[in-house]
Structures are given as structure tokens and as C-alpha cells.
Amino acid sequence: MRPLLGxxxxxxxxxxxxxxxxxxxxxxxxxxxAPHVSASYTNPVRGSIVExxxxxxxxxxxxxxDLSFEKSGRISYxxxxxxxxxxxxxxxxxxxxxxLSAALEQAKAALQVQQAKLDALNAGARPEDxxxxxxxxxxxxxxxLQAKQSVLDTARDAYHASDDAIHIQVDEFFTGPxxxxxxxxxxxxxxxxxxxxxxxxxxMETLLNGWQAYVASxxxxxxxxxxxxxxxxxxxxxxxxxxxxxxxxxxxxxxxxTSGLSAATVQKYQSDIASARTSxxxxxxxLNTAETAEKNAAxxxxxxxxxxxxxxxxxxxxxxEEQTAQVASAQANVDAAAAELAKTSxxxxxxxxxxxxxxxxxxxxxxGASLISMISDAQFQIEAYVSEADLAKVQVNxxxxxxxxxxxxxxxxxxxxVSIDPAATVQxxxxxxxxxxxxxxxxxxxxxxxxxxxxxIADTKDDALQVPTSSIVTRGDGQYxxxxxxxxxxxxxxxTGIESxxxxxxxxxxxxxxxxxxxxxxxx
Numbered sequence: 001m002r003p004l005l006g007x008x009x010x011x012x013x014x015x016x017x018x019x020x021x022x023x024x025x026x027x028x029x030x031x032x033x034a035p036h037v038s039a040s041y042t043n044p045v046r047g048s049i050v051e052x053x054x055x056x057x058x059x060x061x062x063x064x065x066d067l068s069f070e071k072s073g074r075i076s077y078x079x080x081x082x083x084x085x086x087x088x089x090x091x092x093x094x095x096x097x098x099x100l101s102a103a104l105e106q107a108k109a110a111l112q113v114q115q116a117k118l119d120a121l122n123a124g125a126r127p128e129d130x131x132x133x134x135x136x137x138x139x140x141x142x143x144x145l146q147a148k149q150s151v152l153d154t155a156r157d158a159y160h161a162s163d164d165a166i167h168i169q170v171d172e173f174f175t176g177p178x179x180x181x182x183x184x185x186x187x188x189x190x191x192x193x194x195x196x197x198x199x200x201x202x203x204m205e206t207l208l209n210g211w212q213a214y215v216a217s218x219x220x221x222x223x224x225x226x227x228x229x230x231x232x233x234x235x236x237x238x239x240x241x242x243x244x245x246x247x248x249x250x251x252x253x254x255x256x257x258t259s260g261l262s263a264a265t266v267q268k269y270q271s272d273i274a275s276a277r278t279s280x281x282x283x284x285x286x287l288n289t290a291e292t293a294e295k296n297a298a299x300x301x302x303x304x305x306x307x308x309x310x311x312x313x314x315x316x317x318x319x320x321e322e323q324t325a326q327v328a329s330a331q332a333n334v335d336a337a338a339a340e341l342a343k344t345s346x347x348x349x350x351x352x353x354x355x356x357x358x359x360x361x362x363x364x365x366x367x368g369a370s371l372i373s374m375i376s377d378a379q380f381q382i383e384a385y386v387s388e389a390d391l392a393k394v395q396v397n398x399x400x401x402x403x404x405x406x407x408x409x410x411x412x413x414x415x416x417x418v419s420i421d422p423a424a425t426v427q428x429x430x431x432x433x434x435x436x437x438x439x440x441x442x443x444x445x446x447x448x449x450x451x452x453x454x455x456x457i458a459d460t461k462d463d464a465l466q467v468p469t470s471s472i473v474t475r476g477d478g479q480y481x482x483x484x485x486x487x488x489x490x491x492x493x494x495x496t497g498i499e500s501x502x503x504x505x506x507x508x509x510x511x512x513x514x515x516x517x518x519x520x521x522x523x524x
Contacts, residue, residue, distance in 0.1 A: 057384025062376035097344035121315035165276035
């Protein structure tokens with residue numbers, strides 16, 4: 001017995017035993033003294049809920065802004081001369097966007113078709129649904145007719161552009177261009193090419209004469225026009241004219257100088273042919289655009305007409321789910337088309353004075369090139385940054401409340417969002433987006449360099465069903481709450497909306513005001 005006690009009395013063993021006792025005591029103390037999350041039950045409440053995006057920024061003097069188009073195009077509208085005062089949202093300049101307007105209308109028509117399908121699936125076969133579908137068909141027919149008219153107009157424009165290219169730009173260095181024996185009034189170092197250009201000029205005359213007669217025979221009523229034939233004929237003719245202009249351009253580079261032909265004259269011929277080639281190329285692009293629009297419109301009409309046959313068929317849950325996805329996709333196309341169309345217009349981001357305006361009617365806008373500059377009316381603005389997660393919540397003209405660190409106890413100042421940078425700024429390895437806000441009124445407390453705490457009102461619901469955010473349980477397939485029942489808590493899937501800074505979350509569907517919902521929001 002003594003040897004055993006002797007072993008336990010050894011110093012290392014005593015120290016180890018003491019440590020075990022200390023650890024057990026610490027665990028016992030933690031278990032009975034550490035705070036634990038407690039659960040309680042609450043009823044969903046209905047009322048106003050405000051979603052805010054909170055950020056911190058700095059006050060800066062209002063600066064001038066340089067406005068430019070995001071895409072190229074011919075300037076079709078200009079207003080607001082230098083010195084003019086404009087209000088926020090004033091349209092200052094625009095580039096031609098007929099094709100984008102058509103694309104937006106097509107996207108809207110497609111959305112109407114998809115929405116009509118979804119409505120029909122949800123409501124079943126009713127006379128009202130049939131009327132909606134018929135209206136959709138009528139809209140699709142109107143869009144298709146418009147697209148066909150665009151093809152007709154483009155075909156006529158293509159002929160006139162080609163006629164000008166040959167009879168004006170090319171014929172200025174031909175002798176007898178419209179006769180049966182046209183000859184090149186230049187001498188080329190490539191004799192075979194010289195013969196070919198003259199011979200092909202006769203072919204061009206034949207093509208243009210036939211093309212002119214064809215264009216003259218086209219009907220005024222687009223609904224009876226043979227669009228496929230028009231597209232094929234116009235495309236082939238444009239291709240032939242383009243190839244001939246390429247041949248002529250190549251020949252001009254091989255012109256042999258003579259005493260009666262100056263280098264400046266040759267350069268003019270080359271410039272004229274380059275312009276002609278650009279014009280013909282533009283018509284090819286326009287024709288392709290018109291063809292695409294016509295095909296899309298025709299497809300939309302087929303879809304609308306087919307919808308009529310689906311009205312009597314009972315809808316399944318899978319059918320409704322798939323059609324809902326189609327509506328979402330069509331809406332995304334509308335949003336994308338609207339965004340592209342918006343790029344054709346320069347609007348004043350805030351109220352102010354125009355300080356420079358280089359936009360001129362008929363000129364071609366270059367993407368990113370500053371055209372119009374203006375300065376703000378207001379004395380001060382706020383520069384702040386929001387995260388990628390909050391970017392989608394913030395929009396231009398959103399209102400905001402601003403508290404200045406220098407005046408923590410004063411009433412918040414009002415402001416609104418005037419611009420959002422499209423590109424991210426990386427700060428400490430994190431991407432964020434600059435948001436510029438404008439104070440709504442001047443105030444002597446506002447000084448450059450002050451730190452501003454900004455609460456942007458992203459969304460407001462006046463009659464929203466809400467639960468504490470701590471009640472929301474997120475799983476891989478969605479969000480849930482625990483609802484009390486006679487047999488215990490049950491997991492219920494919910495659709496959530498906006499979340500307030502006060503810790504409440506909007507519930508769109510899944511529970512009602514009479515339910516008892518478990519919350520995990522307190523510590524004890």
C-alpha cells in the first residue's frame with residue numbers, strides 16, 4: 001500500500017491531478033455562469049417597415065461633372081446651351097436609338113406574351129383570359145408589321161446608298177460610266193485590274209438598273225411584302241456593291257501618277273471611296289438589324305397565337321413554375337433593353353448649370369468622350385461607399401438621412417442619391433461602389449471634410465407582416481421559421497422581403513398574424 005501511495009505522492013502526478021481538478025471546476029463554472037441564448041414566442045406584427053443601407057462618407061464641395069455617352073451613335077438631340085440652368089433629370093442630349101427602341105418594344109411584347117401565358121395557367125380557361133391573349137396577339141401583329149416596315153425602309157435606303165456610292169463617288173474618275181463601254185480615267189500599274197474595274201462598272205450599272213426597278217415595285221403596305229425575298233435581294237446587291245468598292249479601292253492604290261493627275265486628286269478619290277464603303281457597310285448592318293427584329297417579331301407573334309390553344313388545358317404545378325421562370329426571363333430582357341436604350345440619352349444627374357456643351361446635331365458621339373459638363377447648384381455633397389451586397393438596394397433619387405459627427409445631437413439633415421459609380425472601387429481588398437448624395441438644403445453646419453453617417457432609405461412597406469429577424473432560419477433550400485403547434489414546434493418555409501435596421505424582417509408568404517413564432521433574439 002505504501003508503494004502505491006508513494007507513486008501518487010510523486011510531484012508530477014500531484015501536479016497533473018491538480019490540473020484535472022482545475023479544468024473540471026472551470027467547466028462547471030462556465031456551464032452555470034455563461035450567457036445562453038433563450039427562445040421565446042411572438043406573434044407576427046403588421047405595420048410599416050423601412051429597409052436602410054447605412055454607410056459612412058465625407059462631405060465635399062460640389063464638383064463639376066463631365067457627361068459622355070456609353071456607346072457610339074449619331075447625335076439626334078441637343079438642348080441646354082452653356083450657361084443654362086437645368087433641373088435634375090433634364091434630357092441634355094441623345095443619340096439615335098431607333099433600333100434600341102424597337103428592341104425594347106419587342107422585349108415588352110415578348111414579356112406580355114409570357115405574362116399572358118402565366119395568367120392563363122393560373123386562372124384557367126375564361127373569356128377574360130382569351131381577350132387578354134387576343135390583345136397580346138394584336139400587339140405582336142403590330143410589332144411584326146412595324147418590323148416589316150423597317151425592312152422595307154432599310155431596303156430602300158440600301159439602294160439609295162449604293163446608287164450614290166457608284167454614281168457619285170465611283171463615277172467621278174470614269175469616262176462614260178453609264179454607257180456600254182465605261183473606261184477608267186486613270187492609269188493603274190496593274191493592267192488586268194484596270195480592265196476588271198471597267199468591266200465590273202458595266203455590271204454595276206446593270207445591277208443598279210435592275211435594283212431600281214425592284215425597289216420601285218415594292219409595295220407600300222408592309223403586310224403584303226415578301227420580306228424574305230426583299231432581305232435576300234437587298235443583301236446580295238449590297239454584297240456585290242461592297243465587293244466592287246473594295247476592288248476600286250485596291251485599284252486606286254495602284255494609280256500611276258501623270259502630269260494631269262495630282263496626288264491630292266488621287267487622295268480625294270480614295271477618301272470618297274472610303275466614305276462610300278463605310279456607307280454601304282452601315283447599310284449592311286442596318287439590314288441585319290432589321291432582319292433580326294423582323295424574325296424576333298414573327299417569333300413573338302407565333303408564341304402569342306399558340307397561347308390561344310393553351311387556354312383550355314389544365315395547368316400543372318410544374319407548368320406554372322416553368323412559366324413563372326419564362327416571365328422572369330422576359331422581364332430581364334425588357335430591363336436589359338431599357339438599360340441599353342437609356343444609354344442613348346444624357347440626363348442631368350442633378351440641378352445645376354451647363355458649363356460646356358460640345359454635342360452637335362449630326363455629329364458622331366464617341367463612347368467615353370466628354371461632351372457636356374455641368375456644376376451643381378448645391379454647395380456640398382457626400383461621397384460614400386456601399387458594398388456589393390447593398391448595391392442592388394440603392395438607386396438614384398433615393399432619400400437619405402445624414403448625421404454629422406461634428407453635431408451628434410442635432411436633427412439629421414436630408415439628402416438624396418444623385419449618382420452611383422458603375423465600376424467598383426477596391427479598398428483593402430474589398431470591392432465597394434461609390435455613391436454620391438446631394439444635401440437637399442443648404443445649412444451653415446455643413447463644411448467640407450466633415451464625417452457623415454448616412455442612412456439611405458432603400459425601400460418602405462406601409463402594411464407589411466413582420467417577425468424578428470432572429471426568428472428566420474436559413475437552410476440550403478430557403479428560409480424557415482419555427483411555428484408553435486399542439487404537437488410542438490414545426491418548421492415552416494417562408495418567403496421573406498425587406499429587413500429593417502431595427503431587426504425586423506418582412507414576411508411575404510408562409511405564415512399569418514395568428515401564428516406563434518419562435519424567436520432566438522435574447523441572451524440571459
